[in-house]
Amino acid sequence: MDIRELLDDAELGLAVIAAAPDALERTVRSAYITDLPDPSRFLSAGDIVLTSGQWIHRDGGVESFIGALARQNVAALIVGTIDIGVVPSEVIALCRERGLTLLTIASGVSFRAVVDRVAHAEAGERDGAASANAELGRRMAEAVSRGGSVPELLRLFAAVTGTRGWVVDGVGTLIAHEGPAPAPALVARVWNTVGRAEQPRVVVRDVGEGQGGEPVLAVRIGTSARSGLVAYPLGDQAALPLLGSLALDTLVGALRVETELAARWRDARNEQVASLFEAIRGYEVSPGAISARMRLEGLDPQGQSTVAAARCDDEGFSPDAVVAILERAFTARGRKAIGCHVDGVVLVLVNGVERDDVPPLAEQILDEAHLALEGRQLxxxxxxxxxxxxxxxxxxxxxxxxxxxxxxxxxxxxxxALHVQSHRELLRMLGDATREGYAHEVLAPLIEYDERHGAELLATLRAFLAGSGAWQETARSLHLHPNTLRYRMARIQELTHRDVGELPDRVDLFLAVACLDGV
Structure with a gap:
């Protein structure tokens, strides 16, 4: 019920002293009788507070009491005048200033009559809400069974509850809304808040400038933030507390089907692209097979390609969101992009020719994703x-x-652009498979000889190279006679077909050992 219904009940004898525009249409959830100086811990939005005004006579009592009610956004204040005679002008002025609806009650009517009236209406409303929720559940189940979309489910919810909300997927993209679309800044703020929250339901009060200052109730649809959320402005409907345990649960359950399918698709897609990168990095398949897989993705294997690797400085930030950010950025530049994440690192294969009119990549990503990043570094x-x-x-x-x-x-x-300052940095750019292949081609004869004869040719070569080819120093470090060292080195040269006295051949051996040792 709303305040106007209470005013229309002549038996209650209520009269309006101060009321903001449309305040009489506010829904009343419960009634609370108190003369406490600060009853805020017992109050919530939708309450009507009844008081005899004992707090008026205390120092600072008016400011404390009215301030507490305004902070809790109660529906109205009803003041009995038996003890105080008339409502002081200070109370009236402060109620108007704080936007608090102020009523008086006839002297012959008890506060209990108002409490009972509100409780009776609330009980009837709950019964009606339960019936409406059952019907909503039936209609949503039908919609889901025939493949109903997220927008359709939102429309059904709005038809029953009269509310307007919106849904964001697991990577922070607004995918549907009923009513006006929320501002991108609000979407990003709510999505980030839900992503960090431990509880599945949060009230986002700091909605940012330009959002009307209206708190938003956000509900995680699945078991994690990857499944997305549904959000409703708290001030847009008075029935939301009731919906929190009835229709809103029904909506979340229906949306879960769609959002979990989307999350599973992202997982499958990630595995598919990750397997392509694994094949590229490990040379596990032929170039022809990689070309065929690229064509299946709509990429041109003979065209221009670039690889992007990315990470966010916040490990809790969704890697799926980073993939989506980069794919959108490269697509906007006229290129095709497919991405995945492996062990916290995002990899994106970018294909095609970039348009001429694009800004620098960092500038474009920042322009499009700074709201979602919310201060994090990418x-x-x-x-x-x-x-x-x-x-x-x-x-x-x-x-x-x-x-x-x-x-x-x-x-x-x-x-x-990378400034290569050492042979190690240069070798790491070749990839694991290339380094392993080179080391095997050069050093395999030594490794096989050592295994067959229990010799230490590889260790001898490693020590010789580490000592910059100084014979005496190498022999001492290995506790060998110089002639024994020379015999071993001659055997190494014979097996590898490299002359350690020639700089190019020594470089070949040095790089092969570095590759074998993992750079």
Missing amino acids: VVGLSDTISGVSRLNPSVATALERLGSASGSEQVLVSS
Whole structure:
């Protein structure tokens, strides 16, 4: 029931002293009798407070009592005048200032009559709400069974409850809304709040400037933030507390079917793209097979390609969201992109020719995603552009190396140029498979000889190279006679077909040992 219904009940003898516009249409949930100086801990939105005004005579009592009611956003204050005679002008002025509806009650009517009237109406309303919720559940079940979409479910909910809400998916994208679309800043703020919250339901009170200052109730649809959320402005409907245990649960249950399917699709998609990157990095399939898989994804294996590697400085930030951010950014630049995340690192294969009129990548990502990032830093390592599939493996290594070496405080940091300062950095850009293959080609004869004869040719070579080819120092470090060392080195040269006295051959052996040792 609303305040106007109480006013229309002549037996209660209520009269309006002060009321904000449309205040009489506010729904009343319960009635509470008190003369406590600060009853705020017992009150909530939708309450009517009845008081005899004993707090009026205390120092600061008016400000304390009226302030407590205003903070809790109660529906109205009813003051009995038997003890105080008339309502002081200070009370009336402060109620008007704080937007609090002020009523008086006839001297012959007890507060209990108002409490009983509200309780009776609430009981009837709950019975009606339960019946309406059962009907809503039936209609939503029918909609889900025939493949009803998220917008359709929101429309059904609005038809029964008269509320207007919106749904955000697990990567922070607004996918449906009933009524006016929420501002992107509000969507991002609510999505981030739900993502950090331990409880499935949160009230977002700090909605940001320009959002009307209206708190939002957000409910996680699934067991984790990856499943998305449904949100409703608290001030848009007075019935929300009741809906929280009835129709809203029904809506969340129906939406869960759609959002869990979307989360499973993202997981399957992630595995599919991750397997492609695994094949590229490990040379597990032929270039022809990789080309075929790229064509299935709508990519041109002979066209221009780039690899991006990315991470967010907040491990709790959804990797799926990072993938979505980068895919949208590259698509907006006229390119095709498929991404995945593996062990917290995002990898994106970018294909096609970039448009000429695009801003710098960091600027574009920041412009589109700064709201969702909410102060977090996103770092992107970008490989050079290549043609064909044969150089995709080193491109992945380059992107990862540039990601690891990037430094800076920018919110979106893109590293697209790497200053190679050592042979180790250069070798890491080749990829694991290339390094392992090179080490095997050069050192396999030594490894096999050591295994057959129990010799230590590889260890001898490693010590010789570490000692910069100094014979005496190497012999002492190995506790060998110099002639024994020379015999071993001659055997190494014979097996590897490299002359350690020639710089190019010594470099071959040095790099092979570095690759074998994992750089």
